[in-house]
Amino acid sequence: MQSSIYGYLTYFHEIVNEGSIAAAARKLEIAPPAVSNALKLLERHLGLPLFTRTTRKMELTEAGQRLFDSTRDIIQGLDSAMESVRDLTLKPSGLVRVTTSSIAYLLVVKPYFAEFCRRYPDIRLEISVNDGIVDIVKEGFDVGIRFGDRLEQNVVAKKLLDPVRLGLYASENYIRKYGKPETLQDLSRHKLLGYRFVTANRIYPLTLNQDGREISVDIPHVIVTNNVMVELDSVRQGVALGLLFEPVVNALHDREKFIPVLEKHWTQYPELFLFYMQHSQKAGRVRAWIDFLLEKTSA
Known part of the structure; x- marks a missing residue:
């Protein structure tokens, strides 16, 4: 590979990663015309356009996408190799x-x-x-x-970390108002906080251990969230039972406010x-x- 082509490919990858020639130039700390010229030279060398350009954005052509996919690991590997050599004489930075x-x-x-x-x-x-x-x-x-x-x-x-336990917790206020469930059957009379996965857009099921096997328990959700801080606050305020990671609760400054519920039925997370x-x-x-x-x- 000609050394100049490697340089052009580096600029090309920055344009893709940053979304525009101007943003790539800022990342590379050089003038935008230099990045634009490198792209033109690369396209001339290949004989194909790599981007379709509009007033709002740049999108990869089929050739551009293929070039990016096939050279991504190569460029990253070369960058890492160069950086590892520099690290021999420099502090990590x-x-x-x-x-x-x-x-x-x-x-x-x-x-x-x-x-x-x-x-x-x-x-x-x-x-x-x-x-x-x-x-x-x-x-x-x-x-x-x-x-x-x-x-x-x-x-x-x-x-x-090794597998961690995922367990049910309640506050004193919640237990005072609704009672503390002592069996899995008691859960039908209680309320639960629901956690919604961002990517899958589904609520995490309440899974508990019964005689060595995991079962799903259906409880009404009084609040659904995708944020652990909302879960913790809701348990503190006695809104519902919370399905929480044991080490997260143990690290809280007010962990004594989180009362374990049905601990023998808790499951482990990977x-x-x-x-x-x-x-x-x-x-x-x-x-x-x-x-x-x-x-x-x-x-």
Whole structure:
């Protein structure tokens, strides 16, 4: 590959990732005409247009999409290789983009990220909390944190936490008003907080353990939310029973207000994993974040 073509491809990928020539130029910290000229030269070299342009946006042509898909891993791999060589003489620095669910944030990011920033003052963290399914490659994230290890191709997973219990909790006010359920049959007279998955747009079912097997229990939802903070506040205020992660409750400053209900019937949720592209850990800034979280969660 001609060295100039590699440069043109780098500009091309930034245009796709940022959505416009102007945004790509800002990211690359160069003048927009330089990016536009590189794109023209690349299109001339290929003999095909890579974008359709309107006054509002740029969209990839079929040729542009094929070029982007077939060179994405190559460009990312070369960038990581170059960065790993630079890291031999430099302190880890730059931006690390992290996507995490709200539960994972509470369990493994919130307790430690301030210490990480003190230890690596030249690294900037961008933490995106999203309970939907996120494609880290497509969305441009370096690292993701989520439950379960079903992963895309070329993605590496490292376990951060063992399975955690998912249990029912109530407040004193709720129990005073509605009573405390003592059996699974008692739940038919109670109210539940519903959690709606962002991506699937469905409410998480109440699943409990009965004699070694999991069963679904149908209870009316008095509130439905897609935010764990709303769940916690609703339990505090005695609105309904809440289906909550045990370690999240244990980490609360007012955890004594959350009373376990039907604890022997609680179920377990899968392991929590950190995941990243195979080549990305070569970059010192990303490797520092990965090693730091693994250190903290294995202590």
